[in-house]
Amino acid sequence: MKKIAFNVVKRRAIYMGIAAALVVLSLLLVFIKGFNLGIDFESGLSVSVRIEDPGVQIDDVRSAASRLDGVRVQNVGSSDDGRYQIRVKLSDGVTQRELEGEINTLLGRHFKSYTVLESSYIGAKFSSSLITGSVKAVAIALALILVYVWVRFRVAYAISSILALMHDVILLLGFISITGFEISSTAIAAILTIIGYSLNNTIVIFDRVRESIRNDHGQEIASVMDYGVNSSLTRTTFSSVTTLLAVIPLAILSTGDVRSFAICMIFGVVVGTYSSNFVATNILCLIGKTQALDIMKQEEEEDLSDAAMAKRMLGEEEPLKLKKSSPKSQKSGKNGKGGDPKILV
Amino acid sequence: MRKTERILIAVVALAICVWFLFPTIKWYVFVSAEDKALTTGSSLQVKEYSQGQADAVLLYMMENESESVPKEYSFVIDLAKAQAKEKGTSKTDIKTCSDVLNAFSFEQDGGLALEQAVEQYCRQYIQDLKALSSKALQLGLDLKGGMSILLDADVSSLEARLGYAPSESEISAAIEEDVEVLKNRIDQFGMAEPEIRRQGDRQILIELAGTPDPERVDAFLKGKGSLAFHLADTLTTQKVMAYYNQYPSEYEALKYALENDLEFTQPSVVSDDRVIAGMFETDEYGLDSLSGIYVIYRKPALDGGYLLSAEKSKDSTSNQPSVAVKLSDEGGSIFYDFTKAHIGQPLAIVMDGHIKSVATIRDALYSNVQITGFSDKEAENLAILLKTASLPISVTVSSQQTVGASLGEDSVRIGLKAIIFGFILVVLIMVVIYSGCGLIADLALVVNLVIMVATLGGFGSTLTLTGIAGLILSVGMAVDANVIVFERIKDELRAGSMPRKAVSEGFSKALWTILDSNITTIIAAVVLIIFGSSTVRGFATTLAIGIVSSLFTSLFLSHLLMDLTVGERISISWKRRAGL
Numbered sequence: 001m002k003k004i005a006f007n008v009v010k011r012r013a014i015y016m017g018i019a020a021a022l023v024v025l026s027l028l029l030v031f032i033k034g035f036n037l038g039i040d041f042e043s044g045l046s047v048s049v050r051i052e053d054p055g056v057q058i059d060d061v062r063s064a065a066s067r068l069d070g071v072r073v074q075n076v077g078s079s080d081d082g083r084y085q086i087r088v089k090l091s092d093g094v095t096q097r098e099l100e101g102e103i104n105t106l107l108g109r110h111f112k113s114y115t116v117l118e119s120s121y122i123g124a125k126f127s128s129s130l131i132t133g134s135v136k137a138v139a140i141a142l143a144l145i146l147v148y149v150w151v152r153f154r155v156a157y158a159i160s161s162i163l164a165l166m167h168d169v170i171l172l173l174g175f176i177s178i179t180g181f182e183i184s185s186t187a188i189a190a191i192l193t194i195i196g197y198s199l200n201n202t203i204v205i206f207d208r209v210r211e212s213i214r215n216d217h218g219q220e221i222a223s224v225m226d227y228g229v230n231s232s233l234t235r236t237t238f239s240s241v242t243t244l245l246a247v248i249p250l251a252i253l254s255t256g257d258v259r260s261f262a263i264c265m266i267f268g269v270v271v272g273t274y275s276s277n278f279v280a281t282n283i284l285c286l287i288g289k290t291q292a293l294d295i296m297k298q299e300e301e302e303d304l305s306d307a308a309m310a311k312r313m314l315g316e317e318e319p320l321k322l323k324k325s326s327p328k329s330q331k332s333g334k335n336g337k338g339g340d341p342k343i344l345v
Numbered sequence: 346m347r348k349t350e351r352i353l354i355a356v357v358a359l360a361i362c363v364w365f366l367f368p369t370i371k372w373y374v375f376v377s378a379e380d381k382a383l384t385t386g387s388s389l390q391v392k393e394y395s396q397g398q399a400d401a402v403l404l405y406m407m408e409n410e411s412e413s414v415p416k417e418y419s420f421v422i423d424l425a426k427a428q429a430k431e432k433g434t435s436k437t438d439i440k441t442c443s444d445v446l447n448a449f450s451f452e453q454d455g456g457l458a459l460e461q462a463v464e465q466y467c468r469q470y471i472q473d474l475k476a477l478s479s480k481a482l483q484l485g486l487d488l489k490g491g492m493s494i495l496l497d498a499d500v501s502s503l504e505a506r507l508g509y510a511p512s513e514s515e516i517s518a519a520i521e522e523d524v525e526v527l528k529n530r531i532d533q534f535g536m537a538e539p540e541i542r543r544q545g546d547r548q549i550l551i552e553l554a555g556t557p558d559p560e561r562v563d564a565f566l567k568g569k570g571s572l573a574f575h576l577a578d579t580l581t582t583q584k585v586m587a588y589y590n591q592y593p594s595e596y597e598a599l600k601y602a603l604e605n606d607l608e609f610t611q612p613s614v615v616s617d618d619r620v621i622a623g624m625f626e627t628d629e630y631g632l633d634s635l636s637g638i639y640v641i642y643r644k645p646a647l648d649g650g651y652l653l654s655a656e657k658s659k660d661s662t663s664n665q666p667s668v669a670v671k672l673s674d675e676g677g678s679i680f681y682d683f684t685k686a687h688i689g690q691p692l693a694i695v696m697d698g699h700i701k702s703v704a705t706i707r708d709a710l711y712s713n714v715q716i717t718g719f720s721d722k723e724a725e726n727l728a729i730l731l732k733t734a735s736l737p738i739s740v741t742v743s744s745q746q747t748v749g750a751s752l753g754e755d756s757v758r759i760g761l762k763a764i765i766f767g768f769i770l771v772v773l774i775m776v777v778i779y780s781g782c783g784l785i786a787d788l789a790l791v792v793n794l795v796i797m798v799a800t801l802g803g804f805g806s807t808l809t810l811t812g813i814a815g816l817i818l819s820v821g822m823a824v825d826a827n828v829i830v831f832e833r834i835k836d837e838l839r840a841g842s843m844p845r846k847a848v849s850e851g852f853s854k855a856l857w858t859i860l861d862s863n864i865t866t867i868i869a870a871v872v873l874i875i876f877g878s879s880t881v882r883g884f885a886t887t888l889a890i891g892i893v894s895s896l897f898t899s900l901f902l903s904h905l906l907m908d909l910t911v912g913e914r915i916s917i918s919w920k921r922r923a924g925l
Binding site for chain 2: 196245248
């Protein structure tokens with residue numbers, strides 16, 4: 001197998017350019033096209049029905065429900081399924097029960113046989129609390145992650161990973177906007193999962209970067225980044241593939257909320273993988289030049305304790321002593337000194 | 346740690362998981378659909394079922410005396426044997442229906458003892474099933490169909506009642522009480538085992554399985570709540586009882602009318618300003634059952650609108666169980682005037698037309714009322730009853746979701762299919778990429794799934810649609826830790842390490858990478874659990890559990906398995922020389 005190796009830093013104009021363009025595009029979409037706000041975010045009643053009468057078209061359902069104020073009828077699932085979603089905003093003075101009853105009467109008058117599959121009612125207070133709650137959840141998650149990475153790595157790593165995550169979130173929002181998926185609590189769940197997933201990737205790469213810096217202090221920063229990306233490339237690929245394999249059946253088989261969740265996940269896995277490899281590393285590279293990634297004395301002590309802790313946790317009793325650098329890192333060190341960005345194993 | 350210790354830990358952990366998994370397997374494999382339906386029935390349905398079974402058994406035994414007991418009633422044999430043993434009869438071999446009847450001395454009581462035994466058996470059977478179902482992993486409402494209602498507490502109503510702005514802890518306590526009140530209303534309204542719990546600071550979540558009747562749900566939320574104190578008339582009661590002793594058939598008709606809240610004509614000894622009311626006690630099913638009658642004044646002395654709180658307490662002088670009722674100032678003054686005028690007379694506490702207790706007025710009472718004359722249990726029940734009449738803090742419906750049962754079934758089928766497909770794909774690709782080591786990762790994956798289901802069941806959480814999504818995602822992400830380790834091991838092998846050394850180096854180098862990357866995901870999941878809405882929470886819970894269990898399986902279990910299997914050779918790739 002021929003080794004694929006990316007020149008992450010050398011080609012940063014391309015990688016960062018793509019990322020920046022997509023971010024701008026997503027932001028434009030979000031601000032111009034906006035979102036299909038789900039029932040979770042709009043107060044009102046949403047009833048999903050299956051109409052079993054043969055030959056019924058969506059227009060028939062529309063006309064049946066047209067008496068209701070501000071009603072919206074949508075097709076759900078495949079069109080021959082006969083599944084429709086009827087959404088009505090709740091006006092003042094009308095209770096949800098009355099509205100539900102009215103929908104039932106109207107449907108009963110126009111169609112012979114129908115089943116109410118699902119109905120949800122969202123009060124005004126609920127929808128506003130959901131928006132603030134979601135924004136709060138994302139912000140808190142990001143802040144906590146920032147602190148964690150800061151503690152485990154250094155501040156430059158934390159900032160880079162958070163910026164990469166923001167790239168993911170913005171792209172995902174743009175994706176949700178362009179597909180017209182409903183912004184529901186499940187969409188929020190997808191965004192947060194992608195944050196977790198993408199960060200997972202980033203950390204694995206940064207771990208290699210840190211390791212490489214520890215093992216050889218004199219390297220050029222570009223080669224360190226390339227090493228980080230390329231040495232974890234196989235893992236990155238396999239992990240993305242396994243995650244996708246698990247999610248794709250869900251996207252194909254399911255319907256509704258869960259399906260849009262799965263599709264968002266697929267998009268997010270791709271975007272997250274891209275940002276970990278090409279965005280986070282390049283940002284780290286940029287900040288790293290000014291922020292000093294290699295305050296070496298402390299790092300070395302930390303390394304010792306880390307390795308020792310790892311051993312202890314894995315149940316291998318080894319005396320605390322300075323670890324010999326492995327042959328591989330010596331090799332990468334050599335390459336690093338040569339200043340050649342195309343390193344590696 | 347030595348190898349034996351590690352094996353021991355792995356075995357113990359697995360044993361615990363299987364232990365927690367057992368109720369779930371038992372529930373889904375060995376409990377029939379009809380029995381499952383019984384456990385979700387309301388108390389009234391359980392009562393009807395048990396009594397129906399008792400009647401059916403007795404009828405069958407009487408009609409088929411000479412035949413042997415059929416299989417469906419085989420439990421009756423055990424009941425009869427126990428009965429025979431208790432009586433000390435020599436014949437303990439029960440085979441035919443007449444044996445059963447004899448064991449229960451049918452000749453003496455006409456089958457009453459048999460019916461009671463069967464009814465009790467059925468009740469116990471359903472209770473045991475309910476206990477089992479609470480231990481098994483249950484499907485969420487979106488998967489089995491049902492209604493979930495999110496209620497917002499209306500703080501201004503509490504403020505109006507108290508007369509001042511309540512503190513945060515007072516609001517919190519009032520919401521807790523609301524939850525209790527709603528829980529206690531369950532049986533009164535014939536609801537089928539709803540889940541009622543507090544959510545967040547100001548909300549209450551109610552989940553009802555099946556397809557609840559919307560009107561009944563409304564009534565449940567509003568409460569019946571007509572609580573009142575009526576003066577009772579002992580003298581007329583005695584007269585009425587004397588009258589009915591003469592006409593027993595009329596008494597039966599009266600009882601029937603009272604039990605079913607029907608109209609009836611009163612005997613002429615009862616004047617128009619008085620009314621015959623039934624005394625009701627709570628039976629074993631938690632339902633009201635008629636225990637006697639009492640004549641009370643039609644006009645209440647005080648109604649429940651003046652009630653502020655009710656607590657079970659002890660009478661300070663006699664140390665007898667009592668119920669301490671607190672009335673509002675206005676109610677207190679009405680009650681004071683009334684009780685002062687009627688010292689020594691009996692007072693009936695009436696709830697929705699049912700007399701719950703009759704107590705004697707001993708003193709003129711103001712806003713703090715002590716009602717005595719019950720057993721401990723009765724006092725507790727009455728306190729609950731008085732409390733459930735109205736919600737301490739009123740609520741409004743914030744959101745409501747109904748999922749039809751057919752949609753739920755579809756979701757389960759699709760979810761299971763997706764899990765199975767995804768699982769098989771991931772398992773296959775691991776073997777394709779890592780051959781022998783891939784098998785170890787697959788084994789770890791299976792154990793991971795077992796741990797997840799066992800943990801979810803053990804915590805008594807429910808599996809929702811989004812939970813299934815979380816489960817699937819965890820499957821995909823769980824192999825990631827193994828991939829990281831395997832890649833590290835390959836690195837070591839390339840660098841020339843011997844297999845054993847490569848394994849131990851690979852695991853120790855990958856440890857912090859894996860921990861760091863997973864801890865960040867756990868952070869995201871925990872934030873979702875705390876701040877997310879209930880649908881998102883189900884997802885985040887399975888994800889968090891999945892990550893923790895995958896850490897165990899990949900870092901501990903896979904490591905152990907690798908140590909046990911890897912010797913001079915390692916099978917980590919299909920290429921001849923591992924990874925090179």
